[in-house]
Amino acid sequence: MNLFELLGQREFMIAVLAAISMAAVVFTFGSGYIVKTEMKDRIKRVALEREKMRAAEMARLRGTETTVEGRGIRRTGETKSYMKNVVEKLDLKKAFQDDATVDKLAMAGFRGQGHLTTYLFMRLSTPIAIFLLIAFYLFLISPGERPLYLNLVYAIGAGLLGSFLPAVMLKNSTTKRQFSIRRAxxxxxxxxxxxxxxxxxxxxxxxxxxxxxxxxxxxxxxxxALTTAELAFLEDRSRAYENLGRRTGLDGVKSVMTALIQADRYGTSVGQALRVMAEEGREQRMMDAEKKAASLPPKLTVPLILFFLPVLFIVIISPAMIKVFGPGGVAGGG
Structure with missing residues (x-):
């Protein structure tokens, strides 16, 4: 049996998909118990962002247009040259980038031109790669008895679905990041x-x-740390507060930053503003906990009906059924 026949068997594909599903489950539940040591990389990125802002501010004060790249600072998130060439030649910024793309990447923790170029390249390459993969499998490995146009429709449909994959992955990263920030x-x-x-x-x-x-x-x-660097280098302090709210995308953070902007603009007490916002944050966290507790009974209704009640009925009725239908019982000893 060659490789193509093995890949074409339904039992083999079911086993592969089951193994992938099991690996995904193990990774999902096991990743929460693994301590992530990313602080060094994050500190390095923050230092590069701080150096970039310092260089830009010094260039502004001197009246020159010296860029950060001209000073030899190499930022993280730089892309490969072929990605940059594809994005520039095909003008993918006009096709895929809108006004909110940069903000969405920032909310997911991806800052800089390199991450933007990578995201635009993935928007183009992902559906093409999925289309070619599915077409290779349907046409060469497991053609079956389906018509040619039907296999082509399946491959095109898979490619169209794959075009949403980068956006879904970006949304997933944003959700995880916002959950961590919201909790702390x-x-x-x-x-x-x-x-x-x-x-x-x-x-x-x-x-x-x-x-x-x-x-x-x-x-x-x-x-x-980025906000601290912006407060030190930016001319307008309110811009640093607004950038923090924009990067996180959380209403709670934006409201606190608005309060700090107003306190800085009108000369009111920063401590009083923070005290009020801290009390509101504690109340909001308590309300969220109560909301989750109140939503538990409806969520437990379906598992209770499907899993607990049948087992309970079996445990209660089984002894009586054994006595009635078993040896020596009313129905069994007839």
Missing amino acids: WPDCLDLMLLCVEAGMSVEHAFRRVGREIGQQSAELAEEL
Whole structure:
């Protein structure tokens, strides 16, 4: 039996899909118990972002147009040359990029031109690769008795579905990142309030809280470090606050940043604003917990009917059925 015959067997494909599903389940449940050591890479990226902002600010003060690339700074997320050439020659920015693409990538933690180029290249290459893979399998490995046009329709449909894969993966990364930031944000506000009331400035409070909150949420620590760098180098402090809210995409973070902008603009107490927002954050977290607790009974109804009640009925009725229909019983000893 050659390789093509083996790949064409239905039992082999079922076994392969079952193995992939089992590996996905193990990875999904096991990844939560693996401690991710990404802090060094995140700190390196933050340092590069800080150096970029410093260079841009120095160039602005000197009145020159010196770019960061001209200073020899190599940022993370640089793409391969062939990706950049494909994006430029086919003008994929006009085809796939809109006003919200850069913000969506930032909310997922992907910043810089390199990640944007990679995302645009994947938007083009993913459906083509899936189309060729499915077409190779349907036409050469397992043609079956289907007409030629039907195999072609299946391959085109798979390619169209594959065009949504980069957007789905980006949405998944954004959701995971926002969940980590949302979970640690109330504690971050409490720590920031303590730092401000202890006499620290906002910049030092962001820096201190970023170091402390890193054990709970590395994503939030990275965003706070970038905000600290922006507060140090940007001319307008409100831009740094707005950028933090835009990068996270969370309403709770945006409301706190709006309060800080108003406090900085009108000269009101930053500590009082943080105190009010921290109380609202704790109340919101309690409301979310109560909402999840209230939604448990409806969610348990279907598993209770499908799994618990049949087993309960079997346990209750089985002894009586054994006595009635078993040897020596009323029906069995007839």
